[in-house]
Amino acid sequence: MSTFSPKSLEHFHNEIAIKFQLYNSLFLSLPFSKIEKTGLLLSVLQNYCEEGYAQGQNAEEIINSFVQNQTNFDSEQKTLDLLFRFIQYIERQIVLFDALEDAAYDRINDISGPGTLKHLQNKLSDHQYTASEKKTLENFSVRLVMTAHPTQFYPGSVLGIIGDLSKALQHNQTDQINILLQQLGKTPFLNKKKPSPYEEAVSLIWFLENVFYHTIGSIANEFKSTMPFMDPADHPIIKMGFWPGGDRDGNPFVRxxxxxxxxxxxxxxxxxxxxxxxxxxxxxxxxxxxxxxxxxxxxxxxxxxxxxxxxxxxxxxxxxxxxxxxxxxxxxxxxxxxxxxxxxxxxxxxxxGMHFAFIDVRQENEVHTSLLSAIMENNGFSNASYEEMPEIQKINFILDQKLDATPDQFEDEIFSDTLLTMQTIRKIQEDFGEEACNRYIISQCTSALNVIEVLALFKISGWNINEVNMDIVPLFETIDDLVKAPIVMKSLYELPSYKSHLKRRKNRQTIMLGFSDGTKDGGYLMANWMIYKAKEELSKMSKEYGIDVMFFDGRGGPPARGGGKTHKFYASMNKEISSKEIQLTIQGQTISTNFGIKESARFNIEQLINAGVTNNIFQDESNNFTKEEESLILSMAEISLKTYLALKNDSNFVDYMSEVSPLKYFGMANIGSRPAKRGKVEKLTIKDLRAIPFVASWNMIKQNVPGFYGLGTAINSIIEKGQFEQLKAIYKKSLFFRTLMDNSEMSLIKTFMPLTSEISEHPIFGDIWQRINAEYELTSTNLLLLGNHTTLMEEYPVDKLSIQMREKIMIPLATIQQYGLSKLREMDNSGEEELSNSYQKMIIRCAFGIINGGRNSA
Missing domain, CATH: 1.20.920 (Histone Acetyltransferase; Chain A)
Known part of the structure; x- marks a missing residue:
């Protein structure tokens, strides 16, 4: 999500590409057993991979050919040992590349150019603010909410080395670099056990103390005199949020x-x-x-x-x-x-303040519904008669009835903990201030009743109903939920009880929208378009009711989860869409990638502030979509959805993911405290599967389905209808639509179908592979035509070069992982338990490197 100066490409070559080759050679001289031979053999394997895939070989054929021609191994175990050493070596190559990019960050990125605050400062220097603009800016803020989603595979010790290595590389301290590379060679890359939710929180607090505290403080101090709306004494424009320890949705270990x-x-x-x-x-x-x-x-x-x-x-x-x-x-x-x-x-x-970052509490709506049902039963009310009531009657019933409950009344730990949590929130507010914890998020919210259930539970747990100092935040994720969101919110705005609650909350309503699950549910184009339209309709309707609506975006790192060039989305919002605040999650690997050092944190925070202010002050209605343009995009989204659902609803789709990708091994990695799927049902279903392993698994097999599938067919339909020139005009006019397409190009350039080409002839999964490959080819072709480009990511040459270098480093790793998956498919309950366990461990270890190497690939 960077903006580059003209010399960025030259700096990248000199500061990263050349230095990587130079310092990578130091690995060859490190005094560790067999490492010299490992490094030399790895470069040979890389050539085997590149030439083998070009000749149509699969991963197993490439590894077998390499072992046969380059070693004298006489056992499978010796091959495994060498492959594990390759994995360890590549992991450290990736760390070196990360450190080099961090060290050169302020030279690769134009830190005073477009999108920065200095650039914004110049734009605003002669601007005559209207009263409306002044009011808007006085309330504008950026909320970055850190989450503990498990896409960060580096343990804290390795993150520390990356930081020290970056500093040494910045100053060309060769002796120090050599020592740190030796330390890296001896440092384990694995967590011995899964972290607890509290341990996850502690690891993220490190970023607050060492990066955000200094960065946000310096931004506020530097610009408050020239841009008064940034004076934190009146209104902190940058606020930090925190999910570890508060996010209960599907994490059975948070208490x-x-x-x-x-x-x-x-x-x-x-x-x-x-x-x-x-x-x-x-x-x-x-x-x-x-x-x-x-x-x-x-x-x-x-x-x-x-x-x-x-x-x-x-x-x-x-x-x-x-x-x-x-x-x-x-x-x-x-x-x-x-x-x-x-x-x-x-x-x-x-x-x-006294809280550092506000804690959001999040729980799934069915927990509240089931808990209220149990409470009513304990209080002598009939659940059967309650279930027959219309929604408005249910709402009045749970608010009006005196329902008593205490945490110790319930054997179900989730029930007792939910009530105890609501009591704990009040204690947190008393001890550290209201801002320390004042939002309760409802996952999979589908009705106004879901919101009122939470308000009723606060009352039951001891709060005065007229003093609930909490913002209750519905989270809409699926395509169906996004369509119904305006209806749900209209019902809430018209409820006297909720109107009173909102009045106490200064008539401000936060609504969360889930990009990750939206994409998993409806595919890339439809999910993003429906979120855009939901924001538009919710903004209009909230304004009619006198409510200031704030949108909280649940974004991940890659385009398939709402990532990519995020700041461009916020700079491109329709003038009618509320942009009083920019609120988004920064998850797992995104934290260390985009905010892991002061330079990158400052740059990316400035980009978001600039985007929000620019959209509020300089955006004009001429950028809004016309009805004809909306109709064209909607028709594309519908075709894209139909194409995506045809793939997702294929009876073999889940099995394809389980067998071709490392999906079923994702939960074995000791990277996060929560399970890879919701619920306790053993059989894997798309509904229960979390978005992170869903997207990460596609990335590891280099297919990236959630980032493009259906888009190529959708564009093709426009071409066949003779409307391609209209679509090209939209692409040229709309930053929102162009950014959507650009981000999909990023997913495509990280796709490498030859990695799994052997599946193309599989009797069960071959058809799915062929469909994915055809859509990949079609999307690539059509996006090039749409942007009038000769290559993907043509307008982002440094990003493109970075991706290409990373993919080259990782191709042996992805090959080794596919080799392991292929061997396990061959074994298929053959009883070779020890060998099977070794291949499983190898697959998991490869996952670490592939995710880390891709930066924001999960």
């Missing part, structure tokens, strides 16, 4: 005690950050009447953050108050010396 523990850890972490800054200030603020104030603040922060012996710092003012007093004395008695240092810390406190 109420986890939620509080994470909130407490976030509080400790931010106090430690403040303490470190105060300690630095103390070294400069040695003046009379100031030294005692700063010393007391330092002492209080230390005792509360590190020793936990006092609890005197309860609110932001307990920190800002002493700092403002210091500022006043500096101004009146010390010529303003070091006043800018004090201002920067004050800005940080306004940005992060």
């Amino acid at each position: 109420a005690e986890t939620t509080y523990k994470v909130a407490n850890s976030l509080n400790i972490a931010i106090l430690k950050c403040y303490y470190r800054d105060v300690r630095k200030l103390k070294r400069r603020l040695t003046f009379k009447n100031i030294d005692t104030i700063i010393a007391k603040l330092e002492s209080d922060l230390y005792e509360q953050a590190f020793l936990r012996t006092i609890n005197t710092i309860r609110t932001m003012n307990d920190i800002i108050g002493p700092l403002k007093l210091i500022r006043e004395i500096l101004f009146t008695e010390n010529n303003g010396l070091f006043i800018e240092n004090v201002d920067e810390l004050i800005d940080k406190v306004h940005c992060f």
Whole structure:
């Protein structure tokens, strides 16, 4: 999602491509057993892969040919040992490539160019704000919500090495680079066990402390004078959210005690950050009447953050108050010396408060429905008669009836924990402020009743119904849910009980839209178009009811999960779509990829702010789709959906994914605390399968179906109707549509069908492979025609080169994984348990490298 200067390609060649070859050669000289031979043999295997696929060979044939011609192995175990060493070697090559890209980030990306705040600053310098624009900007913000979705395969120790290696590479410290490569060679890339939800939270808090705290603070301090709407004292324009410890949807290991523990850890972490800054200030603020104030603040922060012996710092003012007093004395008695240092810390406190990042609680709607049913039964009410009631009567019933329940009444742990969680939220608000936890998200929300059920449960768990300081956020994910979303919200807006709740929440309603599950449900084009149209209709309808609607996008890393060039989507929204806030999830690998270092975090945050402000101030209605253009896109989306569903509903589709891809082994990887699918049913179904393993599995076999399937056929239909020139005009006019197509090109360029070509002749799965391959070819051809390009990603040469280099590094890894899958299919319950386990481990290890190597591929 980068914007490049003209010299970016040259910098990429010099700073990354050439240096990768140079430093990669250092691996050959590392003093480890057999590593020299491993490195040399790996380069030979890479040639075998490239030539073999070009000649129509499959993965098993390539590996067998390599072993036969390049080794004298006399056992399958020796081959396995060598393949495992290849995997370990490639993993470290990928780390080196990551570190090189991080080290060169500010030279590859135009950090003062289009999309940055300096660029925005210039655009706004002579702008005459209208009253409406001023009001809009005063309330505009970007909310980045960190999630613990399992797409980050690097353990913390390896992430630390990447950071140190990047710094050494920036300064060409050859000796240090050599030492770090040696450390890398000895450092395990595997977690010994699955992390707990709390451990996941701790690992992400590291990014808050070491990246976001400094980056957001410096952005706010630097631009608040020239762009007053960015002054955090009035309104923090950048806010951090947090899902680890709060996200219960399908994660059976999150508990109420986890939620509080994470909130407490976030509080400790931010106090430690403040303490470190105060300690630095103390070294400069040695003046009379100031030294005692700063010393007391330092002492209080230390005792509360590190020793936990006092609890005197309860609110932001307990920190800002002493700092403002210091500022006043500096101004009146010390010529303003070091006043800018004090201002920067004050800005940080306004940005992060006492909570650092707000915790979202998320639970699936059926849990609330089932819990209320159990509560009614315990209170002597008939569930049968309740079920027969119309929806409005059910709503009035659960709000009006006095229903009593306590967590210890239920044997079902989910029921007791749900009530306990609602009590815990109130304690978190009391201890760390309302902003620490004030949103409750309902997954798979399908009705107004689902929302009111949560409000009723807050009342049952001890909250005063008129004092529920929580935003209740419905999450609409499937195509059907997106279509019904306006109807659901209209019903809510007209309910007197919910209108009263919204009034207490300043008539602001947040609605979450799920890109990942939407794509899994309806394919790439239809999902994105329906989300766009849902936003449009929900914006219009909310405005009619006097409600400020905010959209919270559940985005992943790759285009198939709402990723790609995300900032361009926000810059291209229809003028009628509410864009008062940009809210999105940053998940797993996306965090370390796009926000893992200060340079990338700052660049990507600035891109989002610029996109939101630009859309609010400079977007005009001429960019809106006409009715004819909408009709054309909708007809494409319908054909795309029909094509995608024909594939997804094939009776062999799930088995194809299970046998051809590593899908069924995804849950064996110790990367996340939650299971790969919802529910406890053993048989795999598309409905229960989570979007992350769904998309990741397609990526690992280099087919990337969720990122393009159906699009080629849809464009072809437009060509056949003689409407291709109209479509090209839309592509040229609409940044939204063009970005959608560009992101699909990214999915296509990461697709490599020869990897699985042997499946083309499989008696059961051959037809599915052939259909995917045909759609890949058709989509590639039609997108090139649409963009008038000669190659995919022609307008993103640096992104393209990065992908191509990464794919070249990973092709032996993908080949080894396919080899393992092929061997397991051949065994098929043959009883060779030890050998079968080895191949399973090999498949999982390859998954780590492929996901890490692709950056944002899951």
